[in-house]
Amino acid sequence: MAPFNAPQPTFEAPDRSPAQSASSVGPNGRRPIETVSVVGLGYVGLPTAALLASRGLKVIGVDLKAEAVARINEGRAHIAEPDLDMILSAVVQAGRLEACSSPKPADAFLIAVPTPINRDKKADMRAVESALASVAPVLKRGDLIVIESTSPVGTTERAAAQLRRLRPDLTFPDHAPEQSDILVAYCPERILPGQTLRELVDNARIIGGLDHASALRAREVYAHFAMGQMMLATSREAECAKLAENAFRDVNIAYANELSILCEGMGVDPWAVIRMANLHPRVNILSPGPGVGGHCIPIDPWFLHQAMPEETPLIAAARSVNDGKPQRVANRVQKLAKRFREPAIAVLGLAYKPNVDDLRESPAVEIARILADRHVGRLLVAEPNIARLPDELAGRPDVALVDCAAAVAEADLVVILVAHSKFRMIDRAALASRVVVDTVGLLQPDAN
Structure with missing residues (x-):
């Protein structure tokens, strides 16, 4: 990663005027934005595209997955998100949104593709x-590019440099601030799967421009x-702020997870300890769990650590604690399973968080x-939000996807890995005769 340069000055954000409308002429007399291309139609890109189209813009969605493109053009989402199908169907039928496999000309391009980490x-x-x-071949003077993908600090600058190499006929803000042909900005998403549409509308946004004109245009x-x-x-401020948000959450979750390990080792109920500690007016310990999943918190802190490894030992330590939690849970389950000759183990939940179908970086899957892998016993997996097992588990003779009631009925050992709402209806009497490992506090008195 490129070294940090001298800090850029912070832009002053003018107040939003009620008279300001989406159809008004933009900064520097630029034409109104009428067509937006969203590149990457996943958990962030597709809801964003649908919302933009629902507000009257022409939206061109781009995704490499042919199946996703086909479903979207039928007005059906390929991801599970409340109310998304309803909005998507309406905007597709109205001709406001179309999906394709390669970019077409537009006034603005939003990049919403994954940014995973390598093995290192x-x-x-x-x-x-x-x-x-x-998108480089279809750019024209006056266009805007916004990166939404969570990225290391300096990514937007490197993006402008890449585009400048590909399109030497155009000028970009890093070389021609306030007077470039193409505007470039960074605006990270801040959404919670399962509440994406509401949070896209209600949550605050950070809009980081390579220059002031880019930030205004993105707004x-x-x-x-x-x-x-x-x-x-x-x-750079916007890029760093997004990483700081998720690193903060990761560190706090790591404390809760480490505390739960400590309590279990001392024979103390961690949930009771946390409830009592949180009675202090200035203490708010988070809930522990089986680890940390999703495409943000397990990934983004590494981008900060990558920038300055020697200066970020706390971030690295938190990642180590949270990454190690699935192994600890598996070890505990394996030890308990030895009580049974041929153990049947109900595994309740595979998603990385409650009430979604998202398995990305899920500690439950791990x-x-x-x-x-250890052949601990026959696994009866209950995940109400998926129709088939993920590749890591599919095709194994000792792993089956079943409903929750069937899993509990057959199990000797019940492992609760996700606090899905549907799991709250489990027959507590049925659990009384089973060994239970509740990693998310679903059975705690205040959990409902």
């Missing part, structure tokens, strides 16, 4: 670089649907995989 815990930016390369796009505060910043 460094950012894998190939998807972002590929997305930028794909025009989000003003079509965003009701929360929109704070203008430099691209725990189930470890147990299956």
Whole structure:
């Protein structure tokens, strides 16, 4: 990763005027934004595309997955998100949104592709670089590019440099601030799967421009649907703020997870300890769990650590605690399973968080995989939000996807890995005769 440069000045964000409308002429007399291309139609890109289209813009969605493109053009979402199908069907039928496999000309391009980490815990930016390369041929003077993908600090600058190499006929803000042909900004998403549409509208947004004109222009796009505060910043400030948010959460979750390990080792109920400790007016310990999942918190802190490894031991330690929790849970289950000759183990939940179908970086999937690899027993997996097992578990003779009631009825040992709402209806009497490992506090008195 490129070294940090001198800090950029923070932009002053002018107040949003009620008279400001999405159809008004933009900064520097630029034409109104009428067509937006969203590159990457996943958990962030598709809801964003649907919202923009629902506000009257023409939206071109781009995704490499042919199945996803086909479903979207039928007005059906390929991801589970409340109310998304309803909005998507309406905007597709109205001709406001179309999906395709390669970019077409537009006034603004939003890049919302994954940014995973490599085995060495460094950012894998190939998807972002590929997305930028794909839009370069269709860029024209006056266009805007916004990166939403969570990225290391300095990514937006490197994006402009990449585009400048691909399109030497155009000028970009890093070389021609306030007077470039193409505007470039960074605006990270801040959404919670399962509540994405509401949070896209209500949550505050950070809009980081490579120059002030880029930030203002990007704000025009989000003003079509965003009701929360929109704070203008430099691209580096916006990139760092997004990483700081998730690193903060990771560190706090790590403390809760480490505390739960400590309590269990001392024979103390961690949930009772946390409830009592949180009675202090200045203490708010989070809930422990089987680990940390999703495409943000397990990934993003590494981007900060990658930038300055020697200066971020706390971030690295938190990642180690949270990454190690699935192994600890699996070890505990394996030890308990030895009580039975041929143990049947109910594994309740595979998603990374309650009430979604998202399995990305899920500690529950990791725990189930470890147990299956070790042949600890017959695994009866209950995950109400999926129709088939993930690749890590599919095709194994000792792993079956069943409903929750069947899993509990057959099990000797019940392992609760996700606090799905449907699991709260489990027959507590049925659990009384089973060995139970509740990693998420679903059975705690205050859990309902």
